[in-house]
Amino acid sequence: MGTGHAPEDAARVLDRTKLLAARLKAAGAQPYLASALYSLTVVPTHGVPTMGVDRHWRCYVNPAFVDATPVHELAAVWVHEAAHLLRDHHGRAALVAPELRHDHHRVNIAQDCEINDDLSALPSDALRPAMFGLPDGQMFEQYLPAIPPTPHHPECGSGAHGRAMPWENSDAARVSPVEAAAIRRQTAQELRAHAKARGRLPDGWRRWADEILEPVVDWRRALAGAVREAASWASGAVDYTYQRPSRRGAAVPRVVFPSLRRPMPRVAVVVDTSGSMGDDELRAVLGEVAGVLRVVGIGRNRVTVLACDADVHAVRRTATVGDIVLSGGGGTDMRVGIDHALRGPERPHIIIVLTDGYTPWPQTRPGGVRVVAGLVGSGTVSPPAWIETIRIPLDQPD
Structure with a gap:
């Protein structure tokens, strides 16, 4: 997640009640994402700075970050991490030109920009396109060439940029690629149904649902x-x-x-x-x-x-x-x-x-x-x- 690092405190125990309350809040605010949010398996670890995901839909969480973050911001982080997986960021990152793909931090920043322009409840230092003089509403592949080297390094895990991280060593339950595809399609259908009933939807999610349900040939x-x-x-x-x-x-x-x-x-x-x-x-x-x-x-x-x-x-x-x-x-x-x-x-x-x-x-x-x-x-x-x-x-x- 592209926010500041949580304080180091290896003795802390994860406050699951607060973390899961934040997930419930996220699912209530954006019910079309509920299936994806509840498909994530929580793995406590002090190795991840804040929160991150691997490509198997495991969500790694730093207990100190949970303690230091308000519930409404945690809810936005839940949505942020689920978005990396729903948008198949790790799969798309593998298709990026090698000279850009090798810098996984730049890839992660561009991916955060793609997601965060639709999220208002994230912390103030969350990465957004405007920080780099870029417009909202683009895909991370469009942002990537314009992202400069930066000391602000987000770390959302292999579920985002595709590179396995040292803290991704869990044997917790995993979501298979076939199951992930089914979750994406179900989410897109629920998102489209929500749009028809309510008429309001973030542009990025609307575009994503259209691509899932009416895919463009690669x-x-x-x-x-x-x-x-x-x-x-x-x-x-x-x-x-x-x-x-x-x-x-x-x-x-x-x-x-x-x-x-x-x-x-x-x-x-x-x-x-x-x-x-x-x-x-x-x-x-x-x-x-x-x-x-x-x-x-x-x-x-x-x-x-x-x-x-x-x-x-x-x-x-x-x-x-x-x-x-x-x-x-x-x-x-x-x-x-x-x-x-x-x-x-x-x-x-x-x-x-x-x-x-x-x-x-x-x-x-x-x-x-x-x-x-x-x-x-x-x-x-x-x-x-x-x-x-x-x-x-x-x-x-x-």
Whole structure:
């Protein structure tokens, strides 16, 4: 929790009556959160500064913090910690770029800003977006790049930022991922019903409920799934080769038998660099695609990037996204880039096309190659049905 540290007093015993009274108060004020609040298992510990949660829905509580905090503020802290778990902060933190994710304190601050702009009863030093000159109502992924290093380090546990803390060593009852998903959905349904009956709801919770009940497809997972399927399909294309003779040849002197070969998938990424595509957006998406390829297990020496508008301007087998030359800026014809990739010295098994979709496409599927299109932005033009299509929104932090 992003408040000040509680005084050290290892001899104190947790005042459960006060703590549970605060939970009851929180559930009474926001009844749609009751299921989540009562799913948390209390674990007393002097290791946590105030209160924190792990990803198994255990709530670690410092007895001295409970003694020093009024009930109405404790109620707000209960809601704060439950919000980390309901909003799947630890799961979302795992998708943040590594250069930002490694500083779990910054991640925690950004997450607190996402939650606290809807909570009025928190202590005055609770972290809020305005402290960093940021607007209310955004997601933590949007806040994170603007959060500077700060001496005010909140510690809400692995249930928030994803990093296991030393005090998370309990064998108390845990909530499984399946149960957690059910709690989130039940809470979202109760929240929506409350909104219909009362008509008033904090904007952050309303948006969260809409996302749970009408989820947006995670394009990274969808792209990873499409590439993984194509890679599996390509690596299953076993063929014969004489580069490494078969062991069977030892039984028949002076006869060379071929061995079976299972190729490692090669990937070509065709990038639309026409005038309708912005360099900053393209680099961001390319960075994500590079991460997807690493997750799937396709190394950088198996990936070729082609910059293309109505012609191919740069072809590079690249080690880092920063090496890519995004030249172009003219018309749009991704057929040229696909054809160039197919005619290269090493024919790819997978072609990923990143474009806004406003381009002609090949009439037929190229033999022996899977094509995946990442449609960047809000364009509605779809490729032919034989191309696997993943929509990549630029205005959402997912």
